[in-house]
Amino acid sequence: MARVLVVEDDPQLVRALVINLRARGYGVDAAPDGATALRLAAARRPDVVMLDLGLPDMDGVDVITGLRGWTRVPILVLSARQASDEKVAALDAGADDYITKPFSMDELLARLRAAVRRTEEALLDPGTSLVETGDLTIDLLAKKVHRDGGDVRLTPTEWQLLEILVTNPGRLVSQRQLLQEVWGAARSTKTNYLRVYMAQLRRKLETDPAHPRHLITEPGMGYRFEE
Numbered sequence: 001m002a003r004v005l006v007v008e009d010d011p012q013l014v015r016a017l018v019i020n021l022r023a024r025g026y027g028v029d030a031a032p033d034g035a036t037a038l039r040l041a042a043a044r045r046p047d048v049v050m051l052d053l054g055l056p057d058m059d060g061v062d063v064i065t066g067l068r069g070w071t072r073v074p075i076l077v078l079s080a081r082q083a084s085d086e087k088v089a090a091l092d093a094g095a096d097d098y099i100t101k102p103f104s105m106d107e108l109l110a111r112l113r114a115a116v117r118r119t120e121e122a123l124l125d126p127g128t129s130l131v132e133t134g135d136l137t138i139d140l141l142a143k144k145v146h147r148d149g150g151d152v153r154l155t156p157t158e159w160q161l162l163e164i165l166v167t168n169p170g171r172l173v174s175q176r177q178l179l180q181e182v183w184g185a186a187r188s189t190k191t192n193y194l195r196v197y198m199a200q201l202r203r204k205l206e207t208d209p210a211h212p213r214h215l216i217t218e219p220g221m222g223y224r225f226e227e
């Protein structure tokens with residue numbers, strides 16, 4: 001049974017989350033503020049943390065930073081904040097995913113299942129190097145991509161971008177993180193580089209580059225690889 005730590009100061013939302021999560025077999029702890037969250041995370045070792053950013057005692061981003069000091073537990077941010085720089089700050093601090101309020105319970109549960117699945121897969125098979133989707137096979141060790149049985153030639157930069165996204169399946173990776181890892185900190189704001197290279201990757205990897213299935217853009221925030 002996966003354990004979820006819900007960090008949220010809205011008692012009605014907490015109640016709804018606890019009822020829905022328990023009904024689906026999750027163990028649930030709830031913290032109404034950041035200090036309780038950090039204490040419960042250490043004491044209960046949850047498998048996933050669902051975190052509201054607007055907490056009464058501290059900013060949710062500081063909770064992320066506090067957790068990331070010692071754990072890689074998946075953090076799913078729940079927030080009413082629409083501004084994309086807030087979302088980017090949460091992702092850069094180490095959050096794994098972001099869902100904007102109001103959200104549907106179905107979508108939240110799907111994101112939660114994805115987070116639990118990623119953790120389980122990482123634990124079960126730490127050496128996995130082959131990513132296979134319907135039409136694509138990506139061999140991370142040999143650095144090769146096959147599409148519909150044929151080889152796809154990627155430039156070193158295209159490969160670097162793809163590798164980061166593929167090794168974080170389903171997870172939103174921020175523009176800044178991609179730019180820093182591929183081009184270096186000095187170019188961490190050159191989002192036009194990303195647009196150009198992602199368009200190239202889509203032309204090579206997607207059946208319909210205008211409606212990508214695998215390389216998904218989250219406008220103003222980053223990119224996500226869907227298997």
Ligand code: CA
Nearest residue numbers: 009052054055
């Ligand atoms: Ca709140």
